Amino acid sequence: MPRHVQISEVTRSFNAYARTTQEEGLLCADCAKTFTRKSALTTLFFGFLSKGGPYKATWSWLKNGQRGHHLKATDERLALHNARAYLERRDVKLAYALARIAAKSRDEDVAGQSAAIMREIEAAGGDYWNYKLPDPWVVPAGERAVYAILPFAIVTAFIAFIYGYAARQNERAFRPVEVNGVSIPVCRELPRNGDILTRQRPGGGEITLRIWNKTNQNAILKIRDGQSGTVLASVFVAYQNSYDFEAFTGRGYRLQYALGDRLDASCKEIIDPDWEAEFRKMDAESFYIEYGNRNIDAYQIEYGSHRVGRRITSTEFDKP
Numbered sequence: 001m002p003r004h005v006q007i008s009e010v011t012r013s014f015n016a017y018a019r020t021t022q023e024e025g026l027l028c029a030d031c032a033k034t035f036t037r038k039s040a041l042t043t044l045f046f047g048f049l050s051k052g053g054p055y056k057a058t059w060s061w062l063k064n065g066q067r068g069h070h071l072k073a074t075d076e077r078l079a080l081h082n083a084r085a086y087l088e089r090r091d092v093k094l095a096y097a098l099a100r101i102a103a104k105s106r107d108e109d110v111a112g113q114s115a116a117i118m119r120e121i122e123a124a125g126g127d128y129w130n131y132k133l134p135d136p137w138v139v140p141a142g143e144r145a146v147y148a149i150l151p152f153a154i155v156t157a158f159i160a161f162i163y164g165y166a167a168r169q170n171e172r173a174f175r176p177v178e179v180n181g182v183s184i185p186v187c188r189e190l191p192r193n194g195d196i197l198t199r200q201r202p203g204g205g206e207i208t209l210r211i212w213n214k215t216n217q218n219a220i221l222k223i224r225d226g227q228s229g230t231v232l233a234s235v236f237v238a239y240q241n242s243y244d245f246e247a248f249t250g251r252g253y254r255l256q257y258a259l260g261d262r263l264d265a266s267c268k269e270i271i272d273p274d275w276e277a278e279f280r281k282m283d284a285e286s287f288y289i290e291y292g293n294r295n296i297d298a299y300q301i302e303y304g305s306h307r308v309g310r311r312i313t314s315t316e317f318d319k320p
Contacts, residue, residue, distance in 0.1 A: 076105040083117050096121045096128040177262055179272050186271065187263035190218070193238035197268040198231065209245040209255070210298040213237040217259040219301050220270055221245075222317065226252035231320055234268070237301070255279040257301055257309070258317055269318075276317045277309030 083098035095117065102114035121128070176183040191197065197220065213219045219237045223245070224230060232253070237243050256278045260270035285298045 073105070073107060073110075076102045076107065076110050080105075080110050080114050080117075083114065087117060087121070092121050092124070092126050093128050093131060094133075096126060097131055097133045101133070177271050184271050185265040187265060187267035189267070190238075190263065191236040191267055193236065193241040194243040195236045197234040197236055199233040206295055207246075208296050209253075210242065210296050211235075211237050211245065211257075212242045212298070212300045213239055214300055214302050215239055215259055217261060217274065218263075218270070219257050219259050220263075220268075221301075222256045224254040224256065226254055229254070229319065255299060256312060256317055259301070273314065273317070276312050276314060278312050278316075279309045 079098045079102040083095045083102060086092075086098065087095035099114040099117040099121075103111050103118060105111045105114070174186055174188055176185050178184075209223070211219075211221055216239050218239050220234055221237055222234045223232045225232055233245070235243060235245060237257075256276070258270045258273040259275040260273040262271045263269065264271050279299050
C-alpha cells in the first residue's frame with residue numbers, strides 16, 4: 001500500500017552551510033526504501049562536512065530510518081480510498097483488510113465509512129476477519145539500529161579524531177627544541193599579554209609606551225636605560241595584541257624586541273628568535289592624551305616585507 005511520504009535530505013548550500021530539503025509524494029515501500037538510502041548517502045557526505053550539518057544530518061537519519069516521515073491520518077485515508085477501489089473491482093478480501101486498517105482511525109468519518117464497508121462485505125457472506133495484510137513498511141530491527149546508531153557513531157568518531165589531533169599537536173608543541181645540538185625545554189604555559197617578565201626599576205613616570213604587535217608571532221620587549229643599556233623591564237606582548245607600559249620619566253630609554261614561536265622553560269626568553277631588532281626614535285609616534293594627562297610613545301612591531309627597527313644580534317638582545 002503506498003503512502004504519502006516526506007524524505008529529508010541534508011545538502012551543502014553555496015555558503016557552506018547545511019541545508020535540509022524535503023522530497024515528498026505517494027511512494028510504495030520499495031520506492032521509499034530506495035529514496036531513503038540515496039538520502040542517507042547524500043546526508044552522510046554533505047551533512048557532516050557543512051556548517052551546522054551534524055545536527056541536521058542526525059535528525060534526517062533518524063526520520064529516514066522509518067522510511068521517511070508520514071502522517072497516520074493520511075495513511076488511514078489512503079487505506080479507505082484503496083478499500084473502495086478494490087471493492088469496486090470485486091476483490092472483497094483485500095478491500096476488507098484495508099477497511100479494517102482504516103476503521104481504527106481517530107477520524108470518525110474515516111472510521112465510520114470503513115466500518116460500513118466491512119459490514120457490507122460481511123452481509124454478503126464474506127468472512128475475512130482473520131485475514132491480515134503483510135505490512136511492507138515495517139523496517140527490520142537491524143536496519144533501524146543502523147539508522148539510529150550510525151550518526152552518533154560518526155559524531156563520536158569525529159570528536160575523538162579532533163581530540164586526538166589536538167593532543168598530538170600539544171605533545172609536539174611541548175617537545176624540547178634542538179638548537180645547535182642542544183636540547184632546550186620549552187615553556188608549557190605561555191604568559192598572558194602584558195605580563196611583566198622582569199623589572200629592575202619601579203615605574204611611575206609621565207611617559208607611556210604603547211606597543212602594538214601586529215605580527216603572527218609572540219614578542220618579548222626589553223626596555224633598556226638609554227645611557228647604561230641595563231634592562232629596566234621586559235614584557236610579553238602576544239601576537240595581534242597591544243600593551244601600554246607606564247614607566248618612564250623622560251625619553252631616555254631604548255626598546256628592543258624579539259619575535260618567535262616558543263619560549264624557554266623559564267617562560268621569559270624566546271628560543272631561537274626569528275627576528276630581533278631595536279626601535280629607533282624615528283619609529284615612534286608620539287602624542288598627548290588630555291584624558292589622564294598622558295604622553296604616549298607608540299611603536300608598532302611588524303614583520304615581513306616591512307620590518308621595523310635596526311636588526312640586532314642575539315648577543316645584544318640577551319645582555320642583562
